Amino acid sequence: MSTAAVSHKRRSTLRGATLPKWSPWAIAGGALAVAIGIGMGAGLDSKVQWGLIAAVLFLLFTYGIAAKVEGRRQAKDRIATSLVWVAFLLAVIPLVSLVWVTVSRGVKVLDGYFLTHSMGVVADSEPGGGVYAAIIGSLEQVGLATLIGAPIGILTAIYLVEYGRGNLARAVTFFVDVMTGIPSIVAGLFILSLMLIFDMQPFGFAGSLALAILMMPVVVRSTEEMLKLVPNELREASLALGVPKWRTILKVVLPTSIGGITTGVMLAIARIAGETAPVLLLVFGNPFINNNPFEGAQASLPLYIYQQYSQSAGANAAYDRAWAASLTLIAFVMILNLAARGIARWKAPKSGR
Amino acid sequence: MAKRIDVSGLTAYYGSHKAIEDISMTVEPRSVTAFIGPSGCGKSTFLRTLNRMHEVTPGGRVEGKVLLDDEDLYGAGIDPVSVRREVGMVFQRPNPFPTMSIFDNVAAGLRLNGKFKKSELNDVVEKSLKGANLWNEVKDRLNKPGSGLSGGQQQRLCIARAIAVEPKVLLMDEPCSALDPISTLAIEDLIGELKERFTIVIVTHNMQQAARVSDRTAFFNLSAVGQPGRLIEIDDTERIFSNPSVQATEDYISGRFG
Amino acid sequence: MDISTQTTDASPPTPPPTEAERKRAARGATRPGDRIFLGLTRGSGILLLVIMAAMAVFLTYRASLAISKDHGNFLTTFEWNTNLNPPVFGIAVLAFGTVVSSIVAMVLAVPIAVAIALFLTHYAPRKLSGPIAYVIDLLAAVPSIVYGLWGALILVPHMQGLYGWLNDYFGWTGILSWEGGAPRAMLTVGILLAIMILPIITNVSREVFRQVPQMHEEAALALGATRWEVVRMAVLPFGRSGVISASMLGLGRALGETMAVATVLSPSYDIQASLLDPGGGTFAQNIASKFGEATEQGRDALIASGLVLFVITLVVNGAARAIIARRKEYSGANA
Numbered sequence: 001m002s003t004a005a006v007s008h009k010r011r012s013t014l015r016g017a018t019l020p021k022w023s024p025w026a027i028a029g030g031a032l033a034v035a036i037g038i039g040m041g042a043g044l045d046s047k048v049q050w051g052l053i054a055a056v057l058f059l060l061f062t063y064g065i066a067a068k069v070e071g072r073r074q075a076k077d078r079i080a081t082s083l084v085w086v087a088f089l090l091a092v093i094p095l096v097s098l099v100w101v102t103v104s105r106g107v108k109v110l111d112g113y114f115l116t117h118s119m120g121v122v123a124d125s126e127p128g129g130g131v132y133a134a135i136i137g138s139l140e141q142v143g144l145a146t147l148i149g150a151p152i153g154i155l156t157a158i159y160l161v162e163y164g165r166g167n168l169a170r171a172v173t174f175f176v177d178v179m180t181g182i183p184s185i186v187a188g189l190f191i192l193s194l195m196l197i198f199d200m201q202p203f204g205f206a207g208s209l210a211l212a213i214l215m216m217p218v219v220v221r222s223t224e225e226m227l228k229l230v231p232n233e234l235r236e237a238s239l240a241l242g243v244p245k246w247r248t249i250l251k252v253v254l255p256t257s258i259g260g261i262t263t264g265v266m267l268a269i270a271r272i273a274g275e276t277a278p279v280l281l282l283v284f285g286n287p288f289i290n291n292n293p294f295e296g297a298q299a300s301l302p303l304y305i306y307q308q309y310s311q312s313a314g315a316n317a318a319y320d321r322a323w324a325a326s327l328t329l330i331a332f333v334m335i336l337n338l339a340a341r342g343i344a345r346w347k348a349p350k351s352g353r
Numbered sequence: 354m355a356k357r358i359d360v361s362g363l364t365a366y367y368g369s370h371k372a373i374e375d376i377s378m379t380v381e382p383r384s385v386t387a388f389i390g391p392s393g394c395g396k397s398t399f400l401r402t403l404n405r406m407h408e409v410t411p412g413g414r415v416e417g418k419v420l421l422d423d424e425d426l427y428g429a430g431i432d433p434v435s436v437r438r439e440v441g442m443v444f445q446r447p448n449p450f451p452t453m454s455i456f457d458n459v460a461a462g463l464r465l466n467g468k469f470k471k472s473e474l475n476d477v478v479e480k481s482l483k484g485a486n487l488w489n490e491v492k493d494r495l496n497k498p499g500s501g502l503s504g505g506q507q508q509r510l511c512i513a514r515a516i517a518v519e520p521k522v523l524l525m526d527e528p529c530s531a532l533d534p535i536s537t538l539a540i541e542d543l544i545g546e547l548k549e550r551f552t553i554v555i556v557t558h559n560m561q562q563a564a565r566v567s568d569r570t571a572f573f574n575l576s577a578v579g580q581p582g583r584l585i586e587i588d589d590t591e592r593i594f595s596n597p598s599v600q601a602t603e604d605y606i607s608g609r610f611g
Numbered sequence: 612m613d614i615s616t617q618t619t620d621a622s623p624p625t626p627p628p629t630e631a632e633r634k635r636a637a638r639g640a641t642r643p644g645d646r647i648f649l650g651l652t653r654g655s656g657i658l659l660l661v662i663m664a665a666m667a668v669f670l671t672y673r674a675s676l677a678i679s680k681d682h683g684n685f686l687t688t689f690e691w692n693t694n695l696n697p698p699v700f701g702i703a704v705l706a707f708g709t710v711v712s713s714i715v716a717m718v719l720a721v722p723i724a725v726a727i728a729l730f731l732t733h734y735a736p737r738k739l740s741g742p743i744a745y746v747i748d749l750l751a752a753v754p755s756i757v758y759g760l761w762g763a764l765i766l767v768p769h770m771q772g773l774y775g776w777l778n779d780y781f782g783w784t785g786i787l788s789w790e791g792g793a794p795r796a797m798l799t800v801g802i803l804l805a806i807m808i809l810p811i812i813t814n815v816s817r818e819v820f821r822q823v824p825q826m827h828e829e830a831a832l833a834l835g836a837t838r839w840e841v842v843r844m845a846v847l848p849f850g851r852s853g854v855i856s857a858s859m860l861g862l863g864r865a866l867g868e869t870m871a872v873a874t875v876l877s878p879s880y881d882i883q884a885s886l887l888d889p890g891g892g893t894f895a896q897n898i899a900s901k902f903g904e905a906t907e908q909g910r911d912a913l914i915a916s917g918l919v920l921f922v923i924t925l926v927v928n929g930a931a932r933a934i935i936a937r938r939k940e941y942s943g944a945n946a
Contacts, residue, residue, distance in 0.1 A: 014424055014435045049776055073434075073465065073837055080839035084734050087726030094806045095750050098761045152655045159652035172656040174932075175663045181860070181928030182921070183867020185895045186670075189917040193669040196907060213662060220659075246648035267752075274754020277869040277895065281902055302756045306870060309760055319764065326757045337752050409832060411737060438835030448826040452848035461844060462834035511830070518834060 017069050024082070027065065031057035055086055106327025109320045115328070118299070119287035124308070125315035131325050133289040137298035141204050141283065142273050144293060145211035149272075150265050152212075153219025160220070161227040162249055179217035187213045188278030195282070202284035204293030207300065210278035215268045222264025226257040259347020266340035270333045276302040301329045355382035355552040356422045356439070356521040358403060363417030364581070365395070365402050367410065372398045374581035376417075378571060380522075385544060385553045387563035387590065390573030391605065395582025396556045399573070400524050403554065404440035405433040421521070438462075441520035445527045447507035449499030449514070456495040458510055462518035477517055485513035486543050505536020512543065516551070523547065525555040529562065541566050560606060564594050572602045666921075674918045677911035685915065689880050691901065693909035700912050702919055704880050708797065708891035709920070712872065713865040715801025715886065720809050721858050727809075728816035733842060744817060751810035759874035762803040767875060770794035770802075774887050789887035795877040798886040800893075803871050808861035815860060819853030820846055852934050859931030863924050869895035894920040 035054035062082050066075035114130040122129035156176070160169055187210045195206060230253050238248040254261070279285075284297035285307055305325045312318025358380040365373045373395035380386045388396040401407040402415050405426060419426040426436050449458045459478045463469055469477075478495070482488040487509040491502070499510050508528055515523060525544075529537040544566045547553060557563050563570050571587035586599050597603050678685050680698055688701025727747075731740045771794055778789035787798075827845040836844060872893050878900060879890035892900075898913045905913060 013439060014421070014426065014431050015428075018430060018432065049772070072467075073840070077837035077839040080842070081734060084726045084730045087723045088730045088735075091723055091727055091806075091809055094766070095809075097765060098750075098753065098758065098806075101761060101765055102757060152658060155652045155655035156659055159649075159656045163649060163652060164656075168653070168656065172659060175660055177932050178925060178928055179659070179663060181863040181867075181924050181931075182666075183863075183869070183895060183924055185867065185869045185898055186666075186917050186921045186924070189898070189914050190666045190670060192910065193673040193914055196673060196910060197669070213666075216659060216662075244642050244645055246642075246644045249648070270752055274752075274756065276754070276756040277899060280899055302754055302870075305756050305760060306874070309763065309874060322760055326760055329754055330757060333752055333754060334749060337749055404833065406829065406833060409829065434835050434837050436835075437833055442829075442833035444826060444829060444833075446826055448824070448830045450827060450830065450844060450848070452851075461831075465834065465836055465840055514830075514834065 019066060019069055023065070024062070024078075027061045028054075028058050031055075031061055058082065059086075102323060102326050102330055105320070105323040108324065110324040110327055114321075114324055118289050121287070124312040124318045127317040127320070129321060131299075131301060131304055131321075131328060133286060133299040134301045134304035134325065135328070136289060136291060137204060137283065137286070137293075138273060138301040140291075140293040141207045141211060141279065141298065141300060142269060144205060144208035145215055145272055146265070146269055148208065149212035149215035149268070150219055153216045153268075154223050154261060154265075156216070157220045157223035157227060158249060158254075161224055162245075162253070176217045176220045179213070180221065182214070183277075184210070184214055184275045185277035185281070187211075188281040191278070192281050202282055202297045203295055204283055204290070204298035206282035207279045207298075208293065210282055211272040211275060214275060214278070215272050218268040218271060219265055222267065223257075223261050226260030226264065227253060229260065230256045259343050262347070263340040263344040266336050266343070270336040270340070273336070274302055274329060274333055276300075276306055279303045280306065301325060301332075305329065355550065357382045358522065358552065358554075359418075359420035359423075360403075361418045361420075363399070363402060363415065363419060365398050365407055365413070365415045368412035371581040373402075373573075374583055376584045378584060378587050380552060380554060381569070382552045383548055383550075384569060385548045385555060385567040386587075387567035387570045388554065388556045388573060389558075389560060389563050389570060389605075390582070390585075391575070392558075393578065393582070394573040394575045396571075396573045397526050398582070399584075400526055400554060400556050401442075403522070403524055404442055405436045406442060408433070438466075438518060439520055440522040440524060441515035441518065443508070443511050443515055443523065443525045443528050446531050447504055447511050449502075449507050449510050451498065451500045453499060454496045455491050455499045455502070455510060458499045459513050459517050461514060466518075478513075481513040481517035482510075484516050484547070485509045486539060486546075487513055503536070505532050505539060508532060508536070508540060509543065512540075512547075516547070520551065522552040522554065525553065527556050527558060530558060537562070560594075564590060570594070572597070572599070572605065574601055574605070670914055670918045670921060673911045674915035677908065677915045680908065681912070689882070691880055691897065691912075693901070693912040694904070694906055698908055698912060702894070702916050704882055705892050705894045705897050705916055706919070707882050708876075709866055709893040709895075709923075711886070711891070712797050712800045712804060712893055713862055715798060716804035716808060716865045717858060717862055719802060719805035720812055720861060721854075723805075724809050724812035724857075724861075725816055725854055727813045728820050729842060729846070731813075731817050732820040733838065733846065744814075747810045747813055751814060755807060755868060756870040756874075758803060758807050759871040762799070762871055763874040766803055767794055767799060770799050774798075777887060786885055787887060788885045790885075792889045793877065794887070794889075795875055796883065796885075796887050796889040797876075797891060800872050800876050801886070803875055804865045804868055807868065807871060808864050811864060812854075812857045812861040815857035816850065816854050819850040819857070823849045852937065856931045856934045859927055859934070863927050863931070866927065867895055867920060867924055868893075869899050872896040873899040 032054045035050050035057055038053055039050040059079060059082055063075050063079050066078045070078075109127070115135070116132050117128075117130035118133035119129040156172065160173060163169075164172070190213070191206050191210045195202075200206070234252055234256060235248055238252045239245065243251070279300045280303055283300055283303065285303045286297040286299045290296050290298045305322050308318045308322035308325065312322075360379070361377045363373070363376045364371060376399060388400065390396050398407060403419060403426075407413045407415055415427060417427070421436075421439065425431070450461060453461065456478055459481050460474050463474060463477060479488060482491065487506060490506060491510075499507065502510060508531075512528075529540050532540065541562065544553060544555065548568075555563075555566065567590045569587060570590045570593040572585045572593065573582050574585045575582045585601055586593070586597065588598070593602060594606060597606065677693075677698075681700060682697040683690055683699040683701045685701055687703050688699060689704055691700045692698060693700050731744050735743065774789050774794045777787045781787040782789065823846050827849065828841050831841040831844040873896045876892065876896055877889045878892040878896060880892070881890060883890040894916050898917055901909065901913060
């Protein structure tokens with residue numbers, strides 16, 4: 001005897017009153033309108049204040065309306081959703097601004113001339129000059145750091161994954177973790193303390209040593225992850241054929257994970273290429289081209305940015321150069337990143353774990 | 354306050370893949386209905402459409418009607434959150450919240466619905482744990498984490514958690530498949546007791562279990578891999594296991610396939 | 612990996628290997644090739660340990676040279692005059708500034724990063740969350756000097772309005788009052804650091820939230836939980852220790868950040884009660900700014916301050932690792 005009429009009289013337990021789909025937009029619009037009203041009325045000139053008032057009103061309105069119509073639990077759910085969206089949008093603003101400003105101001109002076117000339121005797125306030133010496137310096141320092149840091153990192157990772165047991169492996173694992181957290185300036189100070197003892201002047205290779213220290217733990221970690229992905233069956237199959245362990249590692253394990261290892265090394269290079277602090281202490285900077293990383297101060301791209309900014313005393317030409325160098329550096333780092341991720345996707349081992 | 358379920362013309366999809374097609378059946382209140390059938394026939398998918406859990410899966414969507422005492426779960430203005438409050442669910446693997454104590458696990462559903470006095474909460478937790486035949490085993494360690502219990506105890510804890518909010522219907526998705534025989538027996542006994550208060554639907558791979566615990570049995574099958582699952586027949590359990598009306602059912606039950 | 616033991620054992624007619632042979636076989640070091648290779652890899656591991664030890668030893672050595680000449684109190688003096696004879700310097704201001712700027716950064720970054728991680732794993736439309744996560748990954752790779760340049764030339768001028776507003780409404784608290792100087796103060800530093808560590812904390816938290824077992828979330832849903840209640844019941848408790856360690860990693864970065872602070876802050880050797888008044892300094896910033904004019908004696912003093920920073924970051928990172936290790940045990944028990 002359950003006719004539609006009866007079931008309609010009984011209060012449904014399933015049917016919650018729901019706000020329509022467009023309600024968040026409507027509430028946002030309302031909040032914005034009221035905020036603008038308040039802002040104009042009270043004579044607040046900062047748009048940031050208008051925005052903050054609008055955001056707060058939006059949250060209040062959402063909670064109030066939802067609590068009234070849908071109930072407290074739904075209202076809380078809506079508040080959480082709104083907050084999460086607001087947090088996201090809030091974070092996007094500076095990050096978008098960073099990229100936009102770097103690109104838009106960087107392209108002003110970034111051209112072939114800028115990339116192929118150095119500062120030489122160009123005064124800070126003058127236009128002209130470029131990053132050639134800095135690029136050479138960065139490439140040499142980062143290249144040498146990679147030559148030192150990558151092999152040590154990869155070998156250590158092989159030790160930890162393929163041989164590592166006992167106290168030594170545990171100690172290495174722990175200190176690799178610790179090393180990951182070392183501030184770059186501390187690594188710089190370490191090399192500096194050695195240079196003070198041996199009474200040496202700044203030169204490119206000193207920077208390479210500090211960068212290599214920063215690079216090692218990153219490479220160890222990523223290589224370890226990749227080696228662990230190689231299925232044990234592969235190792236066993238090779239060993240069962242009578243292949244010695246070291247040849248198994250070189251001929252079976254490493255080729256299987258080479259894509260991932262390359263990716264890790266490239267990401268580590270991208271990281272150290274942007275390090276400024278150790279270079280500032282150890283390489284010193286140089287407006288002239290110095291191709292020899294083992295003698296005399298060298299330039300470096302991140303350091304160039306800092307020096308153009310800090311020694312220019314507000315000269316616009318120097319700021320323009322700093323932005324252009326930033327764009328160059330970001331482009332280099334991003335290309336490395338994208339290439340690394342590309343390799344990771346292309347060479348990914350098909351069977352995991 | 355058990356409720357009746359009336360399903361008509363229900364079809365469920367995962368993205369563009371049709372998982373089950375055109376299922377209609379009635380589940381009586383205060384009874385146990387078992388779903389049996391070969392793997393991939395969509396019985397779990399169908400179960401999850403009964404409390405709108407299917408749409409939680411990315412790409413999951415449903416056509417057709419599921420009436421809970423004359424109210425369509427998929428009707429306009431129906432809040433899926435309220436649906437799941439009325440239609441509780443126990444999963445294949447025991448899933449107590451790992452960070453919560455035994456007490457908090459049982460109280461979790463209640464706390465969602467506003468403030469309870471501590472004494473009220475105590476009463477409901479005790480009642481639910483007793484209802485799940487778990488009280489005597491855990492009453493001295495209610496503040497210990499639920500993950501410290503054995504698999505069978507964890508599953509009964511999940512049942513206690515589900516019945517604490519007094520649902521109208523209890524769905525069980527192969528609740529014993531991860532348990533040993535003794536724990537399984539405990540759960541089966543429990544199901545017999547729970548049907549006095551709830552409408553119970555249970556998916557099982559184990560035909561003896563279906564025969565032991567259920568009043569009615571529904572047999573699902575699919576014509577080929579990749580094809581949608583269909584309801585072949587639903588009847589009294591006794592009849593399904595002794596004299597089914599469809600040949601495929603008999604073949605499946607007698608072990609000729611599946 | 613006891614594979615090689617098996618290969619040795621697989622030839623029954625030979626007599627059972629001695630204990631020493633067994634041990635060597637277990638390490639796979641039975642042939643010259645194996646021995647060399649093991650030596651190389653283990654040597655690299657040991658080299659890492661040597662570097663760490665050398666770092667501690669040499670920093671301590673140069674620091675002790677500096678501190679022994681210090682005519683101020685190394686811990687409490689509000690001054691950094693290392694080129695005087697005798698030198699007078701202390702790390703009080705730097706320690707204060709480092710801690711304050713990092714706290715500001717954490718207070719701002721952690722909630723927002725957690726919210727973004729939740730947004731990516733539980734709120735954003737699927738099509739959106741993949742690309743956004745990718746972009747955040749890339750932003751974590753932007754060099755800090757670029758953040759510094761952006762902070763100095765873009766963020767600082769834009770802070771003027773906020774500083775005024777904060778002073779108008781919260782100036783009475785004392786810590787948010789503003790005398791109208793250029794907004795190159797700790798709050799700006801904290802905001803910039805927050806922006807810098809946001810991608811790191813977001814990435815790690817996102818990984819943790821993604822690992823929340825589907826079955827716990829379904830358990831909450833089946834009890835009739837709203838999306839936010841699912842997050843509160845199943846996602847946040849599961850991810851809490853992960854978020855804590857992510858935050859510690861972020862904190863480690865914030866504590867040691869050099870260039871971004873050096874470009875944005877206008878330093879001084881006193882402590883400002885208000886976050887909005889310029890002044891103060893951090894360990895790393897001080898090293899970068901004072902290095903150019905420092906004599907050997909001054910450099911040793913900077914090394915001494917760097918040693919303190921080194922110890923602080925070791926403690927923070929050690930704590931983060933301990934939390935992660937605990938979390939591993941804990942999730943293993945539930946697997």
